Amino acid sequence: MELLAVENLRVYYQTLRGDVKAVDGVTFSMSPGEIMGLAGESGCGKSTLGRSLVLLKPPMKYVGGKVLLKGTPLPIWDKKTMASFRFSEVSLIPQYALSALNPTRKVKKLLTDILWSKGIKFSQIFPELRRRMELVELPLEVLNMYPFELSGGMKQRMVMVLSTLLNPSLLIADEVTSALDVSTQKAVARMLVEFRDRKFVGAIIVITHDISLLYQIADSIFVMYAGKLMERGSTEDLIQRPKHPYTQLLVASLPRIGARYAQEKLQGIPGCPPSLLEPPQGCRFRTRCPRTWEKCLEEPPLVTTKDGDLTWQVACWLAVDKHA
Amino acid sequence: MWRYLGRKFTIYVLTFFLAVTIDWVIPRFMPGNPVQTMLSRAALRAEAVEVMRGYYLKAFGLDVPIWQQYLNFWKAVFRGDLGISVYLFPKPVMKVIAEAIPYTLAILVPAILLSWLAGNKFGAFAARRKWLDSTLLPLGYFLTATPYMWLGILLAWGFGVALGWFPIAGGYSFAMTPHFSWKFVLDLLWHWFLPFASLFLVMFGGWAIGMRNMIIYELEADYAQYLESLGAPRRLIRNYAFHNALLPQITGLALQMGTIAAGAVVTETVFSYPGIGSLIVQAIQNQDYFLIQGCFLFIIIGVLLANFLVDIAYLIVDPRTRRGMLGET
Amino acid sequence: MKAQKNRTKNEFLYFAWRNKKLRIGIFILLFFILLAIVGPYLTPYDPWAYVGPPASGPSQKFWFGTTMFGQDVFSQFVHGLRPVFLVGAFGGGLATLIGTVIGFIAGYRGGWIDEILNTLTNVVLVIPTLALLLILAAYLGVRSFFIQAVFIGCTAWPWTARAVRAQTMSLKAREFVDLARISGMRATKIILTEIAPNMLSYLVMVFILQFGGAILNAATLDFIGLGPTRGISLGLMMQIALLWGALPLGMWWWFIPPGLTIALLVGALYITNVGLDEVFNPKLRGI
Ligand SMILES: Nc1ncnc2c1ncn2[C@@H]1O[C@H](COP(=O)(O)OP(=O)(O)O)[C@@H](O)[C@H]1O
Numbered sequence: 001m002e003l004l005a006v007e008n009l010r011v012y013y014q015t016l017r018g019d020v021k022a023v024d025g026v027t028f029s030m031s032p033g034e035i036m037g038l039a040g041e042s043g044c045g046k047s048t049l050g051r052s053l054v055l056l057k058p059p060m061k062y063v064g065g066k067v068l069l070k071g072t073p074l075p076i077w078d079k080k081t082m083a084s085f086r087f088s089e090v091s092l093i094p095q096y097a098l099s100a101l102n103p104t105r106k107v108k109k110l111l112t113d114i115l116w117s118k119g120i121k122f123s124q125i126f127p128e129l130r131r132r133m134e135l136v137e138l139p140l141e142v143l144n145m146y147p148f149e150l151s152g153g154m155k156q157r158m159v160m161v162l163s164t165l166l167n168p169s170l171l172i173a174d175e176v177t178s179a180l181d182v183s184t185q186k187a188v189a190r191m192l193v194e195f196r197d198r199k200f201v202g203a204i205i206v207i208t209h210d211i212s213l214l215y216q217i218a219d220s221i222f223v224m225y226a227g228k229l230m231e232r233g234s235t236e237d238l239i240q241r242p243k244h245p246y247t248q249l250l251v252a253s254l255p256r257i258g259a260r261y262a263q264e265k266l267q268g269i270p271g272c273p274p275s276l277l278e279p280p281q282g283c284r285f286r287t288r289c290p291r292t293w294e295k296c297l298e299e300p301p302l303v304t305t306k307d308g309d310l311t312w313q314v315a316c317w318l319a320v321d322k323h324a
Numbered sequence: 325m326w327r328y329l330g331r332k333f334t335i336y337v338l339t340f341f342l343a344v345t346i347d348w349v350i351p352r353f354m355p356g357n358p359v360q361t362m363l364s365r366a367a368l369r370a371e372a373v374e375v376m377r378g379y380y381l382k383a384f385g386l387d388v389p390i391w392q393q394y395l396n397f398w399k400a401v402f403r404g405d406l407g408i409s410v411y412l413f414p415k416p417v418m419k420v421i422a423e424a425i426p427y428t429l430a431i432l433v434p435a436i437l438l439s440w441l442a443g444n445k446f447g448a449f450a451a452r453r454k455w456l457d458s459t460l461l462p463l464g465y466f467l468t469a470t471p472y473m474w475l476g477i478l479l480a481w482g483f484g485v486a487l488g489w490f491p492i493a494g495g496y497s498f499a500m501t502p503h504f505s506w507k508f509v510l511d512l513l514w515h516w517f518l519p520f521a522s523l524f525l526v527m528f529g530g531w532a533i534g535m536r537n538m539i540i541y542e543l544e545a546d547y548a549q550y551l552e553s554l555g556a557p558r559r560l561i562r563n564y565a566f567h568n569a570l571l572p573q574i575t576g577l578a579l580q581m582g583t584i585a586a587g588a589v590v591t592e593t594v595f596s597y598p599g600i601g602s603l604i605v606q607a608i609q610n611q612d613y614f615l616i617q618g619c620f621l622f623i624i625i626g627v628l629l630a631n632f633l634v635d636i637a638y639l640i641v642d643p644r645t646r647r648g649m650l651g652e653t
Numbered sequence: 654m655k656a657q658k659n660r661t662k663n664e665f666l667y668f669a670w671r672n673k674k675l676r677i678g679i680f681i682l683l684f685f686i687l688l689a690i691v692g693p694y695l696t697p698y699d700p701w702a703y704v705g706p707p708a709s710g711p712s713q714k715f716w717f718g719t720t721m722f723g724q725d726v727f728s729q730f731v732h733g734l735r736p737v738f739l740v741g742a743f744g745g746g747l748a749t750l751i752g753t754v755i756g757f758i759a760g761y762r763g764g765w766i767d768e769i770l771n772t773l774t775n776v777v778l779v780i781p782t783l784a785l786l787l788i789l790a791a792y793l794g795v796r797s798f799f800i801q802a803v804f805i806g807c808t809a810w811p812w813t814a815r816a817v818r819a820q821t822m823s824l825k826a827r828e829f830v831d832l833a834r835i836s837g838m839r840a841t842k843i844i845l846t847e848i849a850p851n852m853l854s855y856l857v858m859v860f861i862l863q864f865g866g867a868i869l870n871a872a873t874l875d876f877i878g879l880g881p882t883r884g885i886s887l888g889l890m891m892q893i894a895l896l897w898g899a900l901p902l903g904m905w906w907w908f909i910p911p912g913l914t915i916a917l918l919v920g921a922l923y924i925t926n927v928g929l930d931e932v933f934n935p936k937l938r939g940i
């Protein structure tokens with residue numbers, strides 16, 4: 001059975017100028033143990049998609065769609081009911097992990113307080129906590145320190161341990177490596193895989209704009225553009241044989257697999273993303289697509305092909321014609 | 325931590341040094357030679373002239389070199405010799421001030437502490453609660469914008485003159501002489517209440533608003549968002565935000581000390597409350613310069629002490645300063 | 654680029670107009686400014702002249718009643734309103750100017766200049782303003798509104814200097830300033846063309862707060878008898894009212910208008926400030 005199924009999810013930002021359609025009809029699913037990379041240019045709605053699965057609050061607005069976690073509906077539109085799912089079922093390593101810990105509380109006190117609110121005693125979970133801190137190479141003294149006494153990498157790992165402490169079914173890791181130096185980046189990425197292998201988390205969505213990172217750790221990749229899914233497939237397929245013109249450009253802009261600084265290369269795609277206030281009709285990539293034609297004025301359907309275990313989804317008219 | 329305290333202490337010592345210097349320079353070098361004016365005015369009272377002349381010879385030592393005059397003045401300050409009050413002749417200024425201080429402290433200390441506590445609690449409570457925020461906030465702004473004397477006058481008029489519940493002048497009834505009895509203590513409290521309440525209210529508005537604005541920033545901070553995404557209850561998040569918002573409020577307490585002192589002066593004036601404030605106004609009206617200078621010095625010492633206490637409090641609650649991460653103020 | 658600028662400007666005006674706090678604050682301010690300008694022409698009486706029966710309440714002839722001595726309170730009130738704005742604007746402006754300059758220099762230069770300026774700032778910061786004004790004013794025989802404003806400006810700047818210094822330091826670390834420095838621009842020019850414009854909204858808010866602070870400081874000085882030796886002001890009205898027993902006599906019309914007006918004015922300034930803050934910082938706007 002699928003671990004996570006998201007169907008036609010729409011999440012907008014309410015602003016005085018109108019709705020920013022940051023996630024506009026997104027459908028995908030994940031199997032247990034899967035690490036899915038969520039890639040796309042900055043501002044395309046990755047964080048919004050990730051955050052909406054955990055904490056959907058104003059100015060974010062739930063517009064429609066369904067989310068099933070292990071077959072049961074996740075009430076993401078209901079802030080109150082969701083509270084009992086957070087941390088234990090769905091959890092988040094936020095983009096701002098370096099400032100995510102309260103600066104005036106010692107780490108241990110912070111943990112105690114949060115766990116207590118979930119009805120768990122610190123001493124009860126301490127053995128497991130110690131094991132995990134060892135795993136990520138955090139000395140136990142960290143517990144008696146204040147966040148400002150930790151280095152960036154230490155804070156990142158502490159947040160990682162904390163977010164996954166209750167073995168959530170789904171973990172969303174938002175730009176966990178962006179703020180770190182290269183060697184720490186590698187270590188943190190390895191740890192994510194390790195956490196999955198040890199079943200600390202059921203599945204992970206890794207949000208990043210760095211496709212080369214995904215090549216190292218992700219099982220599948222989800223490419224997003226202007227609030228919509230463009231292409232979704234296994235990492236290998238998607239990078240070796242991208243079908244969607246946008247993915248092709250993304251992959252082509254990587255000088256070689258494993259290169260860093262993909263973000264700067266991304267700007268190599270001419271043009272800029274459309275406004276999410278009033279996105280263009282039809283295919284949203286139309287304005288920058290080198291292969292656009294009149295058909296693209298209509299919204300392309302999501303073409304899904306089952307390829308053994310994995311599904312391949314593409315939202316492009318070119319893909320439709322091939323299958324027609 | 326020691327670096328932080330050391331820095332602060334240097335500033336306080338410098339300030340004290342500057343204050344004493346001002347106290348010496350201004351009467352000495354102001355246009356119109358105030359010293360001469362003072363002597364001629366004192367001549368109205370025959371007995372005063374000799375005493376004052378003696379003091380001037382000692383303190384200002386008009387016939388010795390300037391640097392010696394300055395040094396002599398410092399010596400006098402350390403001896404606690406601030407001159408003789410002309411208006412309350414022949415009481416030494418030091419004694420006059422010492423008698424007034426308890427009254428000032430009695431309204432000031434409770435008003436500062438209670439308004440700070442209550443204002444912060446209330447401000448935190450009102451933040452992000454729709455109707456409270458929109459109805460009581462304007463009231464808070466109005467209170468903190470109110471001149472201290474005017475609120476005092478209003479309370480005196482309403483509760484003193486119109487309703488007749490409280491006296492509007494003095495530290496105790498004229499008919500009584502200070503002694504220790506329940507009756508006298510009650511009388512003291514009765515006179516104490518309105519000046520206290522007036523100071524309390526103005527300050528309360530300021531703290532409530534400060535906290536309300538601060539906690540809104542804190543509730544938007546990353547750590548609060550993270551807690552929320554971990555499903556932490558609202559109470560815990562508010563607690564953390566409150567604690568962190570208190571830090572700038574503590575600094576604010578130090579920054580406000582001067583304004584608060586000014587507030588106490590005018591409030592005492594309104595209620596003819598026998599503290600330093602009333603003393604200052606009487607000294608001004610009677611051009612009793614020694615007394616003015618003495619009060620000036622005492623206000624500064626008081627404010628410096630209060631600042632120092634606030635620094636200690638800050639060290640206790642902010643781990644960053646304590647662990648030497650933020651040496652700067 | 655130009656279109657972009659225009660849009661942000663329009664957006665600012667749009668949010669400014671939508672902001673209730675800003676609207677209320679500015680309305681109150683405009684009302685009193687207007688009153689200060691035209692008020693003296695609305696009354697035929699000289700503020701000091703004995704024109705009516707003493708100690709009588711508001712009437713058709715004397716809108717705000719009369720003082721102990723039969724002077725028209727309304728006339729005193731409108732004449733006393735002008736110096737409030739003058740001292741507020743000039744004293745607050747001077748404090749903002751001094752604080753900004755010291756903050757810029759300390760923050761931009763750093764090193765020992767910063768060390769000295771910062772120490773100076775901290776020293777003046779802990780000295781209670783009133784105490785300093787007290788001793789200055791007490792020894793100065795003749796005082797004017799101008800001197801009062803200068804005194805206030807010279808003592809109220811420290812917190813501004815501190816805030817501006819901190820902001821300058823953080824702006825200094827930004828790329829565009831580096832760029833300007835590398836291209837050999839002079840420090841004064843960098844401060845004026847690169848740093849100051851980025852802090853403009855903040856400086857406006859600082860001025861508003863200093864304006865309010867100067868009004869309160871002036872009223873306090875007037876009230877304890879250290880105000881200008883000539884002229885009338887709202888603080889002075891309260892002092893005279895209290896001195897001549899308006900309180901025990903219950904002559905509320907004498908002491909309510911001046912204090913209420915100061916509270917409304919300063920409150921309006923504070924609310925304007927918060928409104929501006931909300932317009933400048935979208936995070937505080939709320940939805
Ligand atoms: N609080 C907000 N209010 C309005 N619009 C927002 C807000 N946060 C994000 N957005 C808009 O939503 C879009 C998606 O943002 P985000 O999900 O953070 O992008 P990503 O994580 O892919 O960089 C962006 O265009 C951004 O401008």
Ligand code: SF4
Pocket residue numbers: 244245246283284285286287289290291292293296300315316317318
């Ligand atoms: S649908 Fe058309 S515009 Fe969109 S990606 Fe495919 S070819 Fe390009």
Ligand SMILES: [Mg+2]
Pocket residue numbers: 046047048095175
């Ligand atoms: Mg993001």
